[in-house]
Amino acid sequence: MKREYIVVAFVNNQISVLNRITSAYLKRHINIESLNVSESYIKGVSTVVISAITTKETIEMIVNQLANAIDILNVDFYLQEDLIYKEMALYKVASKILDNKSSFDHILNNSNSRVIEINNEFLILEKSGSRNELEKLKDKLEHMNLLTGFSRSGNVVLHRESMENLMQKVS
Amino acid sequence: MTKKKINGAEALLLSLLKEGVDTMFGYPGGTIIPLYDQLYTYADRFNHILVRHEQCAVHAAEGYSRATGKVGVCIATAGPGATNTVTGIADAYMDSTPIVCITAQVGVEKLGTNFFQEADTISITIPVTKWSYQITSASEIPQIVAKAFYIARTGRPGPVLISLTKTAQVEMTEFEYGHYRPINVLGEIKSANISSLAKEAAKMINESKRPLIIAGQGVIISGAERQLCNLAEMGNIPVACTLMGLSSIPTSHPLFAGNVGMHGNLAPNMMTQQSDLIIAIGMRFSDRVTGDTARYAPNAKVIHIDIDKAEFNKNIKTHLAILGDAAEVVATILPKIKCKTRTKWSTFMKEAWARERGAVIDKALTGSQKGDISMAQAVDALSKAVGGEAIIVTDVGQHQMFSARYSKFNKTRSMITSGGLGTMGYGLPAAIGAKIGVPDREVVAVVGDGGLQMSLQELGTIMQSGVGVKIVLLNNSFLGMVRQWQELFFMRRYSFTHMVNPDFVKIAQAYDIECERVEKYKNLNKSLEKMLSHKGAYLLEIKTIKEENVFPMVPAGASLDDIIF
Numbered sequence A: 001m002k003r004e005y006i007v008v009a010f011v012n013n014q015i016s017v018l019n020r021i022t023s024a025y026l027k028r029h030i031n032i033e034s035l036n037v038s039e040s041y042i043k044g045v046s047t048v049v050i051s052a053i054t055t056k057e058t059i060e061m062i063v064n065q066l067a068n069a070i071d072i073l074n075v076d077f078y079l080q081e082d083l084i085y086k087e088m089a090l091y092k093v094a095s096k097i098l099d100n101k102s103s104f105d106h107i108l109n110n111s112n113s114r115v116i117e118i119n120n121e122f123l124i125l126e127k128s129g130s131r132n133e134l135e136k137l138k139d140k141l142e143h144m145n146l147l148t149g150f151s152r153s154g155n156v157v158l159h160r161e162s163m164e165n166l167m168q169k170v171s
Numbered sequence B: 001m002t003k004k005k006i007n008g009a010e011a012l013l014l015s016l017l018k019e020g021v022d023t024m025f026g027y028p029g030g031t032i033i034p035l036y037d038q039l040y041t042y043a044d045r046f047n048h049i050l051v052r053h054e055q056c057a058v059h060a061a062e063g064y065s066r067a068t069g070k071v072g073v074c075i076a077t078a079g080p081g082a083t084n085t086v087t088g089i090a091d092a093y094m095d096s097t098p099i100v101c102i103t104a105q106v107g108v109e110k111l112g113t114n115f116f117q118e119a120d121t122i123s124i125t126i127p128v129t130k131w132s133y134q135i136t137s138a139s140e141i142p143q144i145v146a147k148a149f150y151i152a153r154t155g156r157p158g159p160v161l162i163s164l165t166k167t168a169q170v171e172m173t174e175f176e177y178g179h180y181r182p183i184n185v186l187g188e189i190k191s192a193n194i195s196s197l198a199k200e201a202a203k204m205i206n207e208s209k210r211p212l213i214i215a216g217q218g219v220i221i222s223g224a225e226r227q228l229c230n231l232a233e234m235g236n237i238p239v240a241c242t243l244m245g246l247s248s249i250p251t252s253h254p255l256f257a258g259n260v261g262m263h264g265n266l267a268p269n270m271m272t273q274q275s276d277l278i279i280a281i282g283m284r285f286s287d288r289v290t291g292d293t294a295r296y297a298p299n300a301k302v303i304h305i306d307i308d309k310a311e312f313n314k315n316i317k318t319h320l321a322i323l324g325d326a327a328e329v330v331a332t333i334l335p336k337i338k339c340k341t342r343t344k345w346s347t348f349m350k351e352a353w354a355r356e357r358g359a360v361i362d363k364a365l366t367g368s369q370k371g372d373i374s375m376a377q378a379v380d381a382l383s384k385a386v387g388g389e390a391i392i393v394t395d396v397g398q399h400q401m402f403s404a405r406y407s408k409f410n411k412t413r414s415m416i417t418s419g420g421l422g423t424m425g426y427g428l429p430a431a432i433g434a435k436i437g438v439p440d441r442e443v444v445a446v447v448g449d450g451g452l453q454m455s456l457q458e459l460g461t462i463m464q465s466g467v468g469v470k471i472v473l474l475n476n477s478f479l480g481m482v483r484q485w486q487e488l489f490f491m492r493r494y495s496f497t498h499m500v501n502p503d504f505v506k507i508a509q510a511y512d513i514e515c516e517r518v519e520k521y522k523n524l525n526k527s528l529e530k531m532l533s534h535k536g537a538y539l540l541e542i543k544t545i546k547e548e549n550v551f552p553m554v555p556a557g558a559s560l561d562d563i564i565f
């Protein structure tokens, strides 16, 4: 059965590591839905988070291949429910949304988003959450014909597993 | 006092010396001139073999490595030199052959400008290297070379590529060398649980009525030949080899069951299907070994011993996976093994062999009525002439499968062939590398007329470097293996598999290589003896029956139960 698998890898912060990771997906003809690379809590080690829709057998093969790569210190795959993960999105919204103050407040409060910039033509909303939550707000604004721009980050994750366990795996 | 500074090119050579390198295969070019310039000075410390094509530099390094167990080294220039190495690197990757491939790269400030002969070698080779690194400054050289050799030979071995920029070659640096010590447990397997798993394995083995060991190249890489033999003898367990595992146990050993897979022997393939316990050592259940995995070894539990965790449960479900070095794991299992007679099982093996002899082997070794030579006869006669002592290096095709089926091996590291990638053109350069690695052993390249022409230019290398390799060309004027498939599965539609060939004897003569052509079986032994008594390189062209097939055969995707004769 195909579903979304999130691969989390701790890697040496070095040239070509990311290519090696994505090539393991490319080799098996799998599209990457989202990808995020950022510095981890260990200096010189980056966290790579990749989500892709595939089968368990395939993701196991990918992870096993990546586990053998020299500059990948630790790698495993997860389902969404195994991780605390968030994405962030920015929404560019036509300023006429302010015409109806109560509806605007309602949207802000309901979606847990905040205004980070405002001018005569548009305002920018920022929201973090699961992909679903982000999509929901997007759909809503689109439906109201107010959305003029949209951008979403990759996943930022933390394991439910304890820090100590993970540190042991990495060092 | 400050240390003497040397340039990066010299630092690279000094690093290679520190890693014990004395042989390399290469081809110069503009971007790598600084390195070759230093090599001019260091010519007394390195045996540099000038090949005729960079792909063959890699294959030669592979052959050298497979024959000696050492890391093979090859060198090429930037751009086309580097891209020419890709096939060889991919071959080494598939067959876990430890090599370090050093290719030049344009100067750092020119990277990404499509400078003359710039190719993004790192990106191109990522999927087929175990590790790669681009050196941009001379000071990095010692540590990267040390790491490269460590990675190439440790754990599951494989190819490592170093992209050496011109900047790093010419920059001045102080030289200081330290062998690489990994910070994390790279390739060093935590062997803590081996002993408990070994106990479990021994129990499964002792309880088994029909056990079969399948030995892969991992046995040879690990140096576990003695342990393998002990395990077989102590438990009275038959041993089958994969193509890559051939020669890990002498073919004359009474417990040697033959080779498994697509063109393997009947006995071990049938035994796989009957077995109640497969003990897989250093092999990866490739599709060429298993056929249809859903119907593979239906009655067997599987003990899988391997150094690469990624191979467990990948193709075949494993009941007991033991991660570790084959020699260590088998040695741990050994003391707990009980000897069992298993008379029925050995009778089964003998009967299957008798059946294969009757149905296939006797016929193949009879040849044609007109006295023409079959490939089976040629390989059989060669094997007898060298008394099983030679290193047989093959190319890819029918002659490769005949070599696997009809060669005898007394010693380990005696069968060198391209298994995983099936690279035509591999045979001749790999044989050159092997001969240079072990000059005291007889090295015979067994090649087809198609494959030989994919690296024919290496006759020049043989001539220039005086490599005493014997070449047995099995010439059927066809791309035989493809023709066989066309005959069996595509209604004999021989689409572009017939070959109009040059006069190979004349070609050998042009390269000053002794040669002969033999066309009749009655002259075969005499020609082989003549070849073997000749001191230097020799090409023996054997004209073989044109439309001979390798049997038995498990058609691609079929089950081992559906062997065709």
Ligand SMILES: Cc1ncc(C[n+]2csc(CCOP(=O)(O)OP(=O)(O)O)c2C)c(N)n1
Binding pocket: B395, B396, B397, B398, B399, B400, B422, B423, B424, B425, B447, B448, B449, B450, B451, B452, B474, B476, B478, B479, B480, B481, B482
């Ligand atoms: C580089 C490469 N190209 C194509 C093939 C496909 N192929 C596999 S075997 C074979 C025929 C080989 O013919 P030849 O070298 O004459 O040997 P024979 O099978 O006749 O013994 C071919 C074309 C290959 N394995 N490698």
